Amino acid sequence: DAGVTQSPTHLIKTRGQQVTLRCSPISGHKSVSWYQQVLGQGPQFIFQYYEKEERGRGNFPDRFSARQFPNYSSELNVNALLLGDSALYLCASFGERQGPYGYTFGSGTRLTVV
Amino acid sequence: QKEVEQNSGPLSVPEGAIASLNCTYSDRGSQSFFWYRQYSGKSPELIMSIYSNGDKEDGRFTAQLNKASQYVSLLIRDSQPSDSATYLCAVNFYGGATNKLIFGTGTLLAVQP
Numbered sequence: 704d705a706g707v708t709q710s711p712t713h714l715i716k717t718r719g720q721q722v723t724l725r726c727s728p729i730s731g732h733k734s735v736s737w738y739q740q741v742l743g744q745g746p747q748f749i750f751q752y753y754e755k756e757e758r759g760r761g762n763f764p765d766r767f768s769a770r771q772f773p774n775y776s777s778e779l780n781v782n783a784l785l786l787g788d789s790a791l792y793l794c795a796s797f798g799e800r801q802g803p804y805g806y807t808f809g810s811g812t813r814l815t816v817v
Numbered sequence: 818q819k820e821v822e823q824n825s826g827p828l829s830v831p832e833g834a835i836a837s838l839n840c841t842y843s844d845r846g847s848q849s850f851f852w853y854r855q856y857s858g859k860s861p862e863l864i865m866s867i868y869s870n871g872d873k874e875d876g877r878f879t880a881q882l883n884k885a886s887q888y889v890s891l892l893i894r895d896s897q898p899s900d901s902a903t904y905l906c907a908v909n910f911y912g913g914a915t916n917k918l919i920f921g922t923g924t925l926l927a928v929q930p
Contacts, residue, residue, distance in 0.1 A: 738918075747920075748917040751915055805849070
């Protein structure tokens with residue numbers, strides 16, 4: 704059974720560019736959340752989606768946006784990249800009846816902005 | 818602002834000893850608590866969840882919850898060098914329609930062979 708899959712694994716972008724990160728949740732999980740983890744810190748909540756609707760947004764600027772598709776996969780978009788956007792971006796899927804109760808994270812996308 | 822606090826460490830223990838990791842949280846209404854292990858350069862891996870006061874054991878791991886004191890801990894018995902990692906405490910927050918995890922900064926555990 705596949706876990707949470709994220710792509711790409713690593714990405715290098717230039718300041719001002721735009722980036723799209725992708726995530727597929729565990730089969731049967733309808734909720735996907737995005738987190739940003741900068742070095743030395745715990746993950747910070749960016750977005751939660753459930754059944755294709757945004758359920759929550761963390762304290763991030765409007766340059767960050769996301770969406771969820773009918774198959775429950777999700778994309779995170781970041782526009783006008785800043786050096787400070789360099790981080791590990793984590794996608795988590797949540798399931799109550801399948802798998803461990805709680806959030807399961809994907810392997811992440813390491814974004815470097817130069 | 819909902820907060821989760823952990824000692825950043827490093828916590829150094831000898832192989833075979835018990836490692837004790839602690840976490841406090843500010844939201845009295847929190848109901849779900851999680852411990853994640855994160856190896857350097859990797860993503861967090863869920864190792865324990867706890868929802869009721871008391872202890873919950875899973876193999877060498879024991880999670881302890883005291884809601885009155887707003888305190889969560891993780892004990893690792895017979896620590897192994899492979900347990901060396903950052904341990905993240907996370908608290909589930911429900912607000913309106915939002916369901917999110919709030920993480921501490923993590924405690925770095927170093928198990929010395």
